[in-house]
Amino acid sequence: MNRHQFLTGTIPLNLLDKFKSNELILIHMLTLACRDVGQNCDCIVQGETEEVLMKNAAEHAVKDHGYTEEDIMTPEMKDRIKSHIRKS
Numbered sequence: 001m002n003r004h005q006f007l008t009g010t011i012p013l014n015l016l017d018k019f020k021s022n023e024l025i026l027i028h029m030l031t032l033a034c035r036d037v038g039q040n041c042d043c044i045v046q047g048e049t050e051e052v053l054m055k056n057a058a059e060h061a062v063k064d065h066g067y068t069e070e071d072i073m074t075p076e077m078k079d080r081i082k083s084h085i086r087k088s
C-alpha cells in the first residue's frame with residue numbers, strides 16, 4: 001500500500017467534514033419558542049439562518065395555529081418574531 005495514500009485517505013477527511021458540519025449547526029442554528037411569541041404551544045422552531053427560521057415559523061403558524069401567510073408577514077409580526085429568536 002502506498003503510505004502517502006493511506007495517510008491522506010478518505011476516512012479522516014470524512015470525519016473532518018462531519019466535525020465541520022456539526023460545528024456549523026452549533027454556531028448557526030437559531031431557535032424560536034412558539035410560546036415566546038404568545039402562542040399556547042410548546043413548539044420550538046429552528047432554522048440555520050434568520051430567513052429559514054422565519055419561513056419555518058410562518059409554515060408552523062399557518063399549519064398549526066390557523067394563521068395566514070399575510071398575518072405572519074406583517075412588519076409588526078416579523079419584528080415580534082425576530083425579537084424572540086435565540087442563538088443556540
Ligand SMILES: [Zn+2]
Nearest residue numbers: 034039041043
Ligand atoms: Zn406553535
